[in-house]
Amino acid sequence: MSFYLPATSKIESTETPLRAYQEVDISVKYRDTSGLNSSSSIVTADKLRLDLSSGFDEQILTGSARFKVGSDTFLDRTGTLYRNVNPSNNSGIASGIIQYGTGKVEIDSWTPGVDNTIVLESLTTTTDLPPMNRISFRTPIIPIRSQSLTVVVASLEFGQLTLTTDENGVIETSHAHGSINHDTGFVNIYFYTKTEITVANRAEIEANDWYDPLLEYDELGKTYINVPVWIDASSVRYNAIAYTYIPLDSEILGLSATRLPLDGRVPIFRVGDIGIISASKAYELPNHIAGQTYSLADQRISWCELEDSAGSKVPYDMYVVDYDYGKFTLNGDFALGTLVAPLKAKYRYQDMGLIRDVQINGQITFTKPVTHNYDAENSIVGSALVIGDMQARYTRKFVQPTWSNAWADEPTGGAISANYNDALYPILTTNNGAIQERWALVFTSTTDFRCIGEYTGQLGATGTVNSDFAPINPVTDAPYFKVKKEGWGAGWASGNVLRFNTVAANFPVWVIRTVKQSEPTVLSDQFQIMLRGDIDRIV
Structure with missing residues (x-):
């Protein structure tokens, strides 16, 4: 009987995870004749892994590694390996990574079908560069x-x-x-x-x-x-991308930019200030029947106005708005006239509250919950310029002997015996009629006078001491002021002047609109300034 040792045909290196077997049968297959039962397998690798610093422990310097795998040349750039860099434009194919501390390389892109010979062409290491974190x-x-x-x-x-x-x-x-x-x-x-x-x-x-x-x-x-x-x-x-701001001449800007921030942006939200959440929507009327009431999708609105399809506003006296219930009613004599159907109602509802917290990410917290539903598409958040109570009044009442066309707030030319008794009969002003103006009542006789305003000029209406004088403001159809006849004393002569100023129920606000440098996208643009005020409800 003869015994033949197995013949070796080829040697393959493989990595196989092993584990311990207990209480199981292990089957072993072998061959005793060369050339019989031979086979081959193709293994597809996802990455090629190698160690450039095998045998020593030193840190690799950035950009110092250069090696070849087959016909491909790999370069290191900040930890990323690039394959076959074109010297004319310095571009290559990102093909893997390198670990500077261990020298391990992982290549995930290479030219297939070539030999796997590795040739190290350049590598610089150091022991004097401490790592950082x-x-x-x-x-x-x-x-x-x-x-x-x-x-x-x-x-x-x-x-x-x-x-x-x-x-x-x-x-x-x-x-x-x-x-x-x-x-x-x-x-x-x-x-x-x-x-x-x-x-x-x-x-x-x-x-x-x-x-x-x-x-x-x-x-x-x-x-x-x-x-x-x-x-x-x-x-x-x-x-990184940085902003660069070009400072404008104060004469072009309209105000001195000395106290403005570097980027020109001014913070508008601060803790303790008033903030307003507002949503603007539109409702298209299905018809335009006189006397009919139309309901909006929201209640407790703060503003509403009607306009036609061409953008022309419907006169305010042609409809009545119920702000509490979100409704409006066309007048019984409503007629379309020159308006173009369909009509559209533009309305707005708001919540006002005290700002409790402002975060850098733009989140704003109020001291009370909001009372409406707001969506991001139609809603905005803004700060409020608190004006306070406003009331028209008159100031700087005095008399002088003659009128010199000089608008001063102090009398000139000495004293006269005539005067107006505003202690018992004050000059009356209303919020609706008064304007910001300086007035002069210049006597043309012992009883008659003419009215001159610094900006309005001489009014067409003339007055007399024998009746109340109340010139009409043509904008509001209300008197600019009212001078009572009982207040005139005796002793007036031609040329004498009664001077006083009226202060309107308004607040000085500077509105500056900034448009960045660019080509225009629309032919015209506009904006609207609105006042939000409190009202007294009559029960």
């Missing part, structure tokens, strides 16, 4: 536009890290945690991995040189530690 820097230009900062850095274990800030300027990944101040351009980033400490890994963590018991912290009943992610400080680079 925190970087801080400031951009040279400020302010920085939101979500525009991108930081690229090479880590020693995880390859290249590309970090981008969110709208709040925060960087939050599994390996990097930081932020940027958009106003100052200061960037601060920590590199670490939040790791739970368990019985299994405690010994391994405590064996590191950086470990300190004070670094441990508890969270939700578990113990954690921030394991440093070491980076190569020389590999850090960033990209």
Whole structure:
């Protein structure tokens, strides 16, 4: 009887996970004749892995690695490997990563069907470059536009890290945690991995040189530690978009910009100020029947007006609005006339409240809940310019002997015996009729006088001391003021003057509208200023 040893046909290297078997039968297959039962298999690899610094433990310098795999040449750029870089335009194919701390390379793109010979052409290492896990820097230009900062850095274990800030300027990944101040351009980033400490890994963590018991912290009943992610400080680079503002001449702008912020933007929301939430909507009338009442989709509205399809406003005296119930009624004699159907009702409802908190992300908190439903499409939030109570009045009453066409608030030319007794008969003004004006009543005889305004000029109406004088404001059909006949004393002569000022029920507001430099997108543009006031309800 003869015994033949197995003949070797080829040798293959494979990696197979092994485990222990217990109480099972193991079957072994073998062949005793060369050439019989031979087979071949094709293995498709997702990545090629190799170690450029095998046999020594030194940190690789950024951009120093260059090697060939088959016919492909790979270059290192901040932890990313590029294949077959074109020297004419310096562009290549991103094909993998390199770990500067371990020298391990992972290639996920290569030319198939060629030999796998590896040739190291260039590599520089060092032992004098200490790793870091925190970087801080400031951009040279400020302010920085939101979500525009991108930081690229090479880590020693995880390859290249590309970090981008969110709208709040925060960087939050599994390996990097930081932020940027958009106003100052200061960037601060920590590199670490939040790791739970368990019985299994405690010994391994405590064996590191950086470990300190004070670094441990508890969270939700578990113990954690921030394991440093070491980076190569020389590999850090960033990209950001900054704003540059061109200062305008104060004569062009219309006011001095000395006290304005650098970017020209003024904060409009502050804690303790009044804020208003407003929603603007439109309702198209199905018809236009005189005397009919139409209901809007919302109640407790604050403003409503009607206009036709061409944008012309329907006269306010042709309909009545019920603001509490969100309804409006066309007058019984309503007629379309020159208006173009269909008609449309534009209305608005609002909530006003005291601002309790203002966050940098734009979130505003009021001291009370809102009473309407608001959607983002039709709603805005604005601050309020609190004016307070306004009431028309008159001031600076005095007399002088002659009229010199000089509008001064003090008498000139000496004293006269005649006067007007406004202590018993004050000059009457109304909010509806009074305007901001300086008036002069110039006598043309011992009883008659003419009325002159600094801006309105001489009025057509003349007065006499024998009757009340109340010139009409043509805009509101209400008197500018009313001078009682009982207040006139004796002794008036031709040329004498009674001077006084009227103060209107208004508030001085400067409205400046800024349009950025660009090509016009519409032929015309307009805006509307509205006053929001409180009313007294009559029960």
